[in-house]
Amino acid sequence: MTGAVDAVERFLLEGTPSLTRDQVLEQSGVDEEVAEELWRWLGFPQADHDDVAFTPLDVASLRQAVELVELGVLTEDRQAALVRTWGRSFARLAEWQTTLLADVALEEGVGDPVARVAELAEEVLPRVEALQAYVWRRHLVSAAGRLLAVDTPGSPxxxxxxxxxxxxxxxxxxxxxxxxxxxxxxxxxxxxxxxxxxxxxxxxxxxxxxxxxxxxxxxxxxxxxxxxxxxxxxxxxxxxxxxxxxxxxxxxxxxxxxxxxxxxxxxxxxxxxxxxxxxxxxxxxxxxxxxxxxxxxxxxxxxxxxxxxxxxxxxxxxxxxxxxxxxxxxxxxxxxxxxxxxxxx
The missing domain is CATH 3.30.70.1230 (Nucleotide cyclase, GGDEF domain)
Incomplete structure (x- = not known):
């Protein structure tokens, strides 16, 4: 079981966790209070200072969040609501997708179902990720069309x-x-x-x-x-x-x-x-x-x-x-x- 979980984690996080929280903060240049707030809103489990629980992907993500703040997209009044929405939505989606992979592995009835989940993750999730990006872009087009069609764009x-x-x-x-x-x-x-x-x-x-x-x-x-x-x-x-x-x-x-x-x-x-x-x-x-x-x-x-x-x-x-x-x-x-x-x- 542990081996399969580690394999899925390595695939999804683009590597084995090798960084502590303090190292992520140092490499990203993000203030500790801001980073902890982002992680909490997103629903991530809190890690101790000495826990090796992060990868370079976490560093890049924090940097991107800072860039959105600098561009004026993630302003202080929008940040909490937007990130909380991301966290809730993706947590539900991830729960459903993980259950789906487990169901498929059990239905096949071949070999170790736990190991098969790890194999399916590598085969299926890149395609799911690409499809999710496409669906998101199509909905952006629809939402933009509705927004720009009103007399006062930006009005709630x-x-x-x-x-x-x-x-x-x-x-x-x-x-x-x-x-x-x-x-x-x-x-x-x-x-x-x-x-x-x-x-x-x-x-x-x-x-x-x-x-x-x-x-x-x-x-x-x-x-x-x-x-x-x-x-x-x-x-x-x-x-x-x-x-x-x-x-x-x-x-x-x-x-x-x-x-x-x-x-x-x-x-x-x-x-x-x-x-x-x-x-x-x-x-x-x-x-x-x-x-x-x-x-x-x-x-x-x-x-x-x-x-x-x-x-x-x-x-x-x-x-x-x-x-x-x-x-x-x-x-x-x-x-x-x-x-x-x-x-x-």
Whole structure:
């Protein structure tokens, strides 16, 4: 076991650990307090002064961090949040990838599985690293396009459609599944949600247990994705679970890959009160999709105004809305929702 771990470590760190913490600091020229803070934020285990736990790769990485500070990218107010995000994200990714390699080694059933993990690391990880770099670059292109498309590039707030999709009956279903079955069921749910979101021009922000949070620049894209998921869940022959969804449209603060603000909160609250198999939308989403204001929709509850989307170029996405009674949810009193449905035909 130790030999395999050492082999993986040598490969990943580009050599056998040969440096102590003090030697890394001396060779990199980075202040000890700054280096320790970076290591802590990244989630690395703390090493004693005499522990030989580092390689020249650690020296180069600290120098690069200092260069980013000098370029004004890693300013003091951004540094902690950015590095913590790196640490959390890569820690989760590394845990999953290590588990994947171990599973492959065990499935093969040939020779020593521990030694096979070390062999697979050398064969597989360079390709994974290259693919990760490619995926990262593609997402940079997409993120840059969204950022530069707004009127005030660099502003943390921009109009977005936010959708939460929640599994109906998750608690009771999860009790009937073993660990592997539960993981497979949730992964299937998340995979379908991601496919539908991307297909309709949206993007998944995160998975929260039995719930998925997605956003889209175009409210019509978000509505189409939410309705597609609800319709999949209503099909008894489809293994996709029954779901309910809440959608809101308005200013959203985006930070480090997550989204915040009242629009996000309202979408979450609407999901919590939506009936199984329905999509509830807020006033902002209703007005964006229908082209009508709340006042033009009338004041009667349970009104079906049958409004299509009159905006040029969107006639192929007609909707119907049923105004339901105002509801009070945490943080919002008398929230006005509408049930979103596709128009017949």
């Amino acid at each position: 707030a921009a109009p977005l459609a936010v959708v939460f999709v929640d599994i109906v009956g998750y608690t009771s279903r999860s009790k009937s599944l073993d660990e592997a079955g539960l993981v497979g069921w949730l992964e299937g749910f998340e995979s379908v949600c991601t496919d539908i979101a991307v297909e309709h021009g949206g993007r998944v922000i995160k998975n929260i247990g039995d719930e998925v949070l997605l956003v889209a620049d175009d409210p019509a894209a978000a509505a189409a994705a939410a309705l597609a998921m609800v319709e999949r869940g209503a099909d008894e022959d489809d293994p996709f679970p029954q779901v309910r969804a809440g959608m809101a449209y308005g200013e959203v603060v985006s930070r480090l890959g997550d989204v915040f603000g009242p629009t996000v909160n309202i979408a979450a609250r609407l999901t919590s009160v939506a009936r199984p198999g329905t999509v509830l939308v807020d006033r902002g989403a209703y007005e964006a999709l229908s082209g009508r204001t709340d006042d033009e929709a009338g004041t009667e509850a349970d009104e079906d105004d049958g409004v299509g989307d009159p905006r040029p170029g969107t006639d192929d996405r007609p909707y119907r809305f049923r105004r339901v009674r105002r509801t009070s949810v945490k943080g919002y009193s008398r929230l006005q929702p509408w049930v979103l449905r596709r128009a017949a035909g």
